Amino acid sequence: IFGAEAWSEEMRRDVEDKLGIRAYDIYGLTEISGPGVSFECSAQGGMHINEDHFIAEIIDPATGEVLPDGEKGELVFTSITKEAFPLLRYRTRDICVLNREKCSCGRTHVRMSKPMGRSDDMLIVKGVNVFPSQIEEVLINTEGIGPNYEIVVDRKNHSDLLTIKVEVEAESMMDSYAALE
Numbered sequence: 543i544f545g546a547e548a549w550s551e552e553m554r555r556d557v558e559d560k561l562g563i564r565a566y567d568i569y570g571l572t573e574i575s576g577p578g579v580s581f582e583c584s585a586q587g588g589m590h591i592n593e594d595h596f597i598a599e600i601i602d603p604a605t606g607e608v609l610p611d612g613e614k615g616e617l618v619f620t621s622i623t624k625e626a627f628p629l630l631r632y633r634t635r636d637i638c639v640l641n642r643e644k645c646s647c648g649r650t651h652v653r654m655s656k657p658m659g660r661s662d663d664m665l666i667v668k669g670v671n672v673f674p675s676q677i678e679e680v681l682i683n684t685e686g687i688g689p690n691y692e693i694v695v696d697r698k699n700h701s702d703l704l705t706i707k708v709e710v711e712a713e714s715m716m717d718s719y720a721a722l723e
Contacts, residue, residue, distance in 0.1 A: 579592060674693055
C-alpha cells in the first residue's frame with residue numbers, strides 16, 4: 543500500500559514490474575484523520591471512501607458550486623465521526639472525480655479517482671488549465687528522459703511561455719538531441 547505522494551499509473555506499473563507485487567493506493571489527510579480516508583480494492587478502479595466516517599463532494603474550485611457525480615473538480619470532505627476537531631466541507635485542493643457505481647469488487651461505497659492535480663498547483667498557460675501531473679505523465683512515457691524535471695512559466699512579449707527542463711538518462715546522451723521526440 544502506497545500513499546502520501548502522487549504517483550502515476552506508469553509509476554505503479556514500474557513498481558509492480560520491478561518488485562513483483564501488486565501496488566495499491568491509499569488516500570488520507572492529516573487534517574481529517576490521516577491515512578485511511580479512502581483505499582483501493584483489488585479491482586483498482588478508484589479508492590473507496592469510508593462513507594461511514596466522511597461525506598465527500600466535488601465542487602467547482604472557482605465558485606464552490608457542487609458538481610454532479612462524474613464531473614472533475616475539487617474534493618471536499620465533511621467528517622461525521624470525528625469529535626475533537628470535526629471539519630465541515632473541508633476543501634482538500636485535490637482535483638478528482640467521484641464514482642457512485644457499484645464496484646466490481648462488490649463494495650458500494652463511493653470511489654474517488656486518483657487525484658489528478660491540485661487546484662492550487664494549476665497553471666494557466668495561454669488560457670489553458672495545465673496541471674504538472676499531466677506534464678509528468680508525458681515525460682514518464684518518453685524514452686530517454688530521467689525522473690527529474692522543472693516546469694518554468696514565463697511571459698515574453700505579452701504571451702505565456704512554458705519551458706520544461708528535463709534530465710536526460712546517461713544511455714540517451716548523444717551529440718544531437720533532435721532524435722528525442
